[in-house]
Amino acid sequence: xxxxxxxxxxxxxxxPVIARGIPIRAGTPHVPDVRIPRIDFSKDxxxxxVPGTNDHLxxxxxxxxxxxxxxxxxxxxxxxxxxxxxxxxxxxxGDSTLMQTLEYIRKNKKKSTKIMLAGLSQGSIVISDIMANxxxxxxxxxxxxxxxxxxxxxxxxxxxxxxxxxxxxDFTTFDWNGxxxxxxxxxxxxxxxxxxxxxxxxxxxxxxxxQMLWMAAVSLHRIPLLHLPxxxxxxxxDHTEYLDDAAxxxxxxx
Numbered sequence: 468x469x470x471x472x473x474x475x476x477x478x479x480x481x482x483p484v485i486a487r488g489i490p491i492r493a494g495t496p497h498v499p500d501v502r503i504p505r506i507d508f509s510k511d512x513x514x515x516x517v518p519g520t521n522d523h524l525x526x527x528x529x530x531x532x533x534x535x536x537x538x539x540x541x542x543x544x545x546x547x548x549x550x551x552x553x554x555x556x557x558x559x560x561g562d563s564t565l566m567q568t569l570e571y572i573r574k575n576k577k578k579s580t581k582i583m584l585a586g587l588s589q590g591s592i593v594i595s596d597i598m599a600n601x602x603x604x605x606x607x608x609x610x611x612x613x614x615x616x617x618x619x620x621x622x623x624x625x626x627x628x629x630x631x632x633x634x635x636x637d638f639t640t641f642d643w644n645g646x647x648x649x650x651x652x653x654x655x656x657x658x659x660x661x662x663x664x665x666x667x668x669x670x671x672x673x674x675x676x677x678q679m680l681w682m683a684a685v686s687l688h689r690i691p692l693l694h695l696p697x698x699x700x701x702x703x704x705d706h707t708e709y710l711d712d713a714a715x716x717x718x719x720x721x
Contacts, residue, residue: 502564503571504544511579512541513572514717517565517586517593519614520557523547528707529585532714550589561593569603583717584610587706588639591631595621598629609720611713614706617641620648630716632709639704 506513514533516525525545533543546568548561565584572582584607586594591612598604599621610629615622616639623629633640715721 502547503568504546506544506572506575507542508575508577508580510540510542512537512581512583513576514541514543514583514585515546515565515568516543517546517548517561517584517590518550519586519588519590520550520552522550522587522590526587526707526710529710529714532711533717536714536718548593554589558589558592558596561590562596565593565597566600566603569597569606573606581608582606583608585713585717586612588614588616588704591615592619595619595623595629598623604628609717611716613709613713614704615640627720630713632706632713632716634704634706634709637704637706 504515514537516529518524523545525543530543533541546565548564549557550561551557569582576582584594584597591614594610594612595615596619598607598610607628612623612629612631613633614637615631615633623631631640
């Protein structure tokens with residue numbers, strides 16, 4: 468099975484594909500020159516991986532799991548997009564890229580071919596946006612959301628097609644009550660140097676005291692002057708150990 472995990476620049480083509488439907492998020496660009504990954508349409512399964520922030524690779528662990536389970540019957544493809552900390556624009560770019568890639572697949576795949584999606588963190592937000600749109604969700608057999616942020620607009624409890632795989636200690640995946648779009652906007656503005664946006668984020672924290680306390684508990688040890696012991700030796704947003712389960716869901720539905 469060919470796994471497009473590296474050298475993306477050599478495995479993409481620019482195709483004039485325009486997605487159907489309306490954007491999931493206001494301002495989602497529908498440009499005709501989105502870079503669509505090369506796909507092997509002879510395979511029985513097409514699996515698109517949508518990466519997380521600042522990442523442009525398919526995790527080795529996930530590639531290995533898919534290869535072991537699907538053998539040579541699947542084409543695992545990186546669906547790359549901006550994937551930056553400029554979250555609003557990056558997620559919108561991811562939405563548009565995935566929609567247009569799915570439209571391209573729909574037009575070219577065999578009738579029997581099954582399409583599956585998997586993604587991490589910001590990539591899982593992109594997938595959840597698309598799965599909330601019936602124009603595209605009907606094309607998908609199964610989807611795995613790994614490290615799915617709580618501020619995502621769409622979540623899928625007890626869903627027969629979409630499953631979330633979250634580290635229970637990862638505060639990123641907690642349900643931060645409030646207007647999720649505004650929270651994402653505030654994160655964007657704060658990372659851009661807007662102090663007032665930081666005040667808005669503090670308000671969200673005070674409205675979710677248990678989540679805020681846990682975030683502090685697992686993060687304050689990173690401040691050298693405090694000399695606090697670490698509750699965890701690794702980043703709670705590291706979801707490597709969940710990638711096998713995410714692949715298994717695509718393969719077995721469990």
